[in-house]
Amino acid sequence: xxxxxxxxxxxxxxxxxxxxxxxxxxxxxxxxxxxxxxxxxxxxxxxxxxxxxxxxxxxxxxxxxxxxxxxxxxxxxxxxxxxxxxxxxxxxxxxxxxxxxxxxxxxxxxxxxxxxxxxxxxxxxxxxxxxxxxxxxxxxxxxxxxxxxxxxxxxxxxxxxxxxxxxxxxxxxxxxxxxxxxxxxxxxxxxxxxxxxxxxxxxxxxxxxxxxxxxxxxxxxxxxxxxxxxxxxxxxxxxxxxxxxxxxxxxxxxxxxxxxxxxxxxxxxxxxxxxxxxxxxxxxxxxxxxxxxxxxxxxxxxxxxxxxxxxxxxxxxxxxxxxxxxxxxxxx
Amino acid sequence: xxxxxxxxxxxxxxxxxxxxxxxxxxxxxxxxxxxxxxxxxxxxxxxxxxxxxxxxxxxxxxxxxxxxxxxxxxxxxxxxxxxxxxxxxxxxxxxxxxxxxxxxxxxxxxxxxxxxxxxxxxxxxxxxxxxxxxxxxxxxxxxxxxxxxxxxxxxxxxxxxxxxxxxxxxxxxxxxxxxxxxxxxxxxxxxxxxxxxxxxxxxxxxxxxxxxxxxxxxxxxxxxxxxxxxxxxxxxxxxxxxxxxxxxxxxxxxxxxxxxxxxxxxxxxxxxxxxxxxxxxxxxxxxxxxxxxxxxxxxxxxxxxxxxxxxxxxxxxxxxxxxxxxxxxxxxxxxxxxxxxxxxxxxxxxxxxxxxxxxxxxxxxxxxxxxxxxxxxxxxxxxxxxxxxxxxxxxxxxxxxxxxxxxxxxxxxxxxxxxxxxxxxxxxxxxxxxxxxxxxxxxxxxxxxxxxxxxxxxxxxxxxxxxxxxxxxxxxxxxxxxxxxxxxxxxxxxxxxxxxx
Numbered sequence: 040x041x042x043x044x045x046x047x048x049x050x051x052x053x054x055x056x057x058x059x060x061x062x063x064x065x066x067x068x069x070x071x072x073x074x075x076x077x078x079x080x081x082x083x084x085x086x087x088x089x090x091x092x093x094x095x096x097x098x099x100x101x102x103x104x105x106x107x108x109x110x111x112x113x114x115x116x117x118x119x120x121x122x123x124x125x126x127x128x129x130x131x132x133x134x135x136x137x138x139x140x141x142x143x144x145x146x147x148x149x150x151x152x153x154x155x156x157x158x159x160x161x162x163x164x165x166x167x168x169x170x171x172x173x174x175x176x177x178x179x180x181x182x183x184x185x186x187x188x189x190x191x192x193x194x195x196x197x198x199x200x201x202x203x204x205x206x207x208x209x210x211x212x213x214x215x216x217x218x219x220x221x222x223x224x225x226x227x228x229x230x231x232x233x234x235x236x237x238x239x240x241x242x243x244x245x246x247x248x249x250x251x252x253x254x255x256x257x258x259x260x261x262x263x264x265x266x267x268x269x270x271x272x273x274x275x276x277x278x279x280x281x282x283x284x285x286x287x288x289x290x291x292x293x294x295x296x297x298x299x300x301x302x303x304x305x306x307x308x309x310x311x312x313x314x315x316x317x318x319x320x321x322x323x324x325x326x327x328x329x330x331x332x333x334x335x336x337x338x339x340x341x342x343x344x345x346x347x348x349x350x351x352x353x354x355x356x357x358x359x360x361x362x363x364x365x366x367x368x369x370x371x
Numbered sequence: 372x373x374x375x376x377x378x379x380x381x382x383x384x385x386x387x388x389x390x391x392x393x394x395x396x397x398x399x400x401x402x403x404x405x406x407x408x409x410x411x412x413x414x415x416x417x418x419x420x421x422x423x424x425x426x427x428x429x430x431x432x433x434x435x436x437x438x439x440x441x442x443x444x445x446x447x448x449x450x451x452x453x454x455x456x457x458x459x460x461x462x463x464x465x466x467x468x469x470x471x472x473x474x475x476x477x478x479x480x481x482x483x484x485x486x487x488x489x490x491x492x493x494x495x496x497x498x499x500x501x502x503x504x505x506x507x508x509x510x511x512x513x514x515x516x517x518x519x520x521x522x523x524x525x526x527x528x529x530x531x532x533x534x535x536x537x538x539x540x541x542x543x544x545x546x547x548x549x550x551x552x553x554x555x556x557x558x559x560x561x562x563x564x565x566x567x568x569x570x571x572x573x574x575x576x577x578x579x580x581x582x583x584x585x586x587x588x589x590x591x592x593x594x595x596x597x598x599x600x601x602x603x604x605x606x607x608x609x610x611x612x613x614x615x616x617x618x619x620x621x622x623x624x625x626x627x628x629x630x631x632x633x634x635x636x637x638x639x640x641x642x643x644x645x646x647x648x649x650x651x652x653x654x655x656x657x658x659x660x661x662x663x664x665x666x667x668x669x670x671x672x673x674x675x676x677x678x679x680x681x682x683x684x685x686x687x688x689x690x691x692x693x694x695x696x697x698x699x700x701x702x703x704x705x706x707x708x709x710x711x712x713x714x715x716x717x718x719x720x721x722x723x724x725x726x727x728x729x730x731x732x733x734x735x736x737x738x739x740x741x742x743x744x745x746x747x748x749x750x751x752x753x754x755x756x757x758x759x760x761x762x763x764x765x766x767x768x769x770x771x772x773x774x775x776x777x778x779x780x781x782x783x784x785x786x787x788x789x790x791x792x793x794x795x796x797x798x799x800x801x802x803x804x805x806x807x808x809x810x811x812x813x814x815x816x817x818x819x820x821x822x823x824x825x826x827x828x829x830x831x832x833x834x835x836x837x838x839x840x841x842x843x844x845x846x847x848x849x850x851x852x853x854x855x856x857x858x859x860x861x862x863x864x865x866x867x868x869x870x871x872x
């Protein structure tokens with residue numbers, strides 16, 4: 040043991056990457072196999088599944104869910120949950136579009152304002168959760184309703200339209216062959232990965248989620264950790280709101296309805312424990328992939344959208360059950 | 372064989388993936404006997420009784436009850452054969468009444484509905500029969516831990532059990548409650564019940580047990596009659612070597628005063644407590660549970676605010692409002708309840724050891740992994756933590772090794788003053804003596820240790836001086852030559868009329 044541990048010192052970047060990949064495959068074996076099987080099956084069942092256009096389509100569709108899921112992963116590892124993200128999408132979306140269409144605000148400023156709305160709601164969640172012992176489920180349930188209501192009030196219940204190529208580019212544009220949301224996705228996943236794996240703050244998140252009391256005894260400022268994690272989740276929802284509004288050329292007060300559940304599904308499929316303390320961003324990314332590929336495949340095969348819900352639910356249940364069996368076996 | 376033995380377990384084998392938990396284990400129990408099973412954590416005691424209770428099934432071996440071979444594959448089989456278990460963790464439903472708990476799953480019925488009158492009456496009769504002053508109609512959550520344990524025992528008896536298994540029943544009881552438990556055990560004994568008794572406490576063996584079976588690393592080591600053996604022999608059997616001296620301590624002349632606490636009050640448990648700690652000494656803190664020792668140390672470590680008083684570090688007043696302040700002054704605290712207050716059980720050993728020194732190997736987003744595992748390795752070696760790898764989940768280690776991980780985490784911060792609250796609670800004998808060796812090394816290197824302990828032999832054999840607390844006040848300080856169990860207990864109950872032992 041001591042030999043292999045000391046050998047770590049001489050590892051090159053390449054070897055570290057290889058080790059990372061090895062661990063990644065080992066940890067996510069079950070869900071990776073599931074993803075692989077679904078992809079193989081779809082490539083036989085549909086001619087277009089493996090075309091470049093469709094793959095980019097899948098990536099674009101999964102990207103907004105994964106912005107939320109990155110924040111949600113941190114929140115769930117912290118031992119909490121954030122139900123408000125779906126409503127924040129609507130709130131930040133309508134405000135962004137409203138500021139452009141109604142007030143003629145410059146696009147950059149409006150976009151920042153929209154994202155800022157997400158940060159504010161997230162920070163509010165974080166503040167209440169950090170300073171009181173009210174469960175995150177309840178706090179974010181409340182802000183979920185408040186933010187949704189605010190979006191309806193701001194718009195009067197009607198979508199606000201915006202005609203601006205620049206604004207539309209944010210969510211519908213391409214850089215080369217790559218859709219813009221996919222570029223943001225890469226940045227967000229990379230940043231989340233760095234936070235969780237490479238910073239003190241990331242380790243403190245695992246500590247607070249694993250054992251809040253022990254974290255306090257270790258001198259970790261648990262309130263601060265909770266505050267920033269929820270703020271981050273709000274930030275992700277704000278970004279999602281702006282991107283979705285841009286893609287739909289409008290601010291819709293109904294936008295993002297149920298988005299929090301898709302994000303939670305991606306997190307859970309990725310092997311993060313709902314009881315907190317353990318989980319990985321990498322797993323969540325695969326979880327998001329599975330959901331997106333499944334959606335895409337069912338559409339390509341013209342499966343009735345009512346049945347799509349049933350299939351998605353069944354896949355979640357099976358994946359989590361397999362994970363449960365795996366954990367049961369590994370425990371003594 | 373005119374009179375077959377109550378229980379015989381012969382050649383029991385049990386394998387788990389990667390672990391050979393029981394290797395050819397034997398156990399015999401006579402009716403009316405209290406039979407202790409002794410062993411370090413991980414010796415296989417729990418597995419053995421779980422096999423008997425039907426929670427695990429055996430891979431190989433035979434079990435006889437009253438001379439007849441039985442097969443125990445699940446909890447129902449165990450109950451049908453008259454075996455009841457009282458687990459270490461209480462398994463009562465807090466929001467149900469005592470009677471409901473006792474008859475859970477077999478409630479007396481009348482016309483298809485639960486007959487509450489009959490249930491409560493029968494429960495009360497059982498409770499009264501053992502002179503337990505508990506009302507069968509109150510909710511379990513309103514009872515003390517000791518009372519809950521009594522309810523568990525009554526529940527077990529109500530199955531008309533012939534064999535009762537008790538897993539560390541005294542771990543959360545006061546002395547008075549232990550005495551009552553022992554009375555109950557004697558009553559059960561005289562009615563012919565055989566009791567298997569698991570405990571870490573050697574003193575209890577002498578008081579209550581007839582025979583003792585020692586296990587080590589999943590193997591049967593031997594059975595002795597308690598009256599004919601000695602603690603030294605049993606410890607040697609448990610650890611597999613003679614522990615020539617269990618406590619390790621070399622005394623030296625202490626240096627300057629490094630920590631001085633004057634008239635500390637926290638507005639609750641701690642009242643006007645003053646004490647001082649010098650460089651390179653171990654200062655013991657003795658007292659009964661609830662004397663305010665842990666609370667005083669929490670103030671010193673910045674976990675709870677002090678309403679009155681002063682803390683001086685190296686002769687200078689120190690403002691300690693948060694654990695970070697304490698750490699800046701070189702103070703570290705290993706808390707009393709390892710599982711709740713210290714351990715990140717779902718994280719790796721390496722993570723647990725390095726969580727306090729992250730800044731030494733994480734700069735922004737750059738993690739020096741070589742340094743990280745070097746730090747972890749250093750404390751794994753120093754504390755001789757037995758773990759299959761650095762990445763092993765800490766929750767999977769034995770209690771002793773978990774404790775070493777927690778102590779190691781704080782040693783990594785290079786503390787000058789190390790506060791250890793019950794450092795050897797729930798730790799097996801081998802690991803205990805290793806922890807003493809480490810404490811001795813630390814004071815030799817000039818670290819000062821404050822040790823809160825409820826084990827008087829530990830206090831007497833390890834401390835330079837001992838402060839005794841009673842009801843939030845420091846009632847005395849004894850030097851090395853003056854420390855006796857009687858002296859300490861006298862001070863621990865000093866000005867109190869309400870506390871009786």
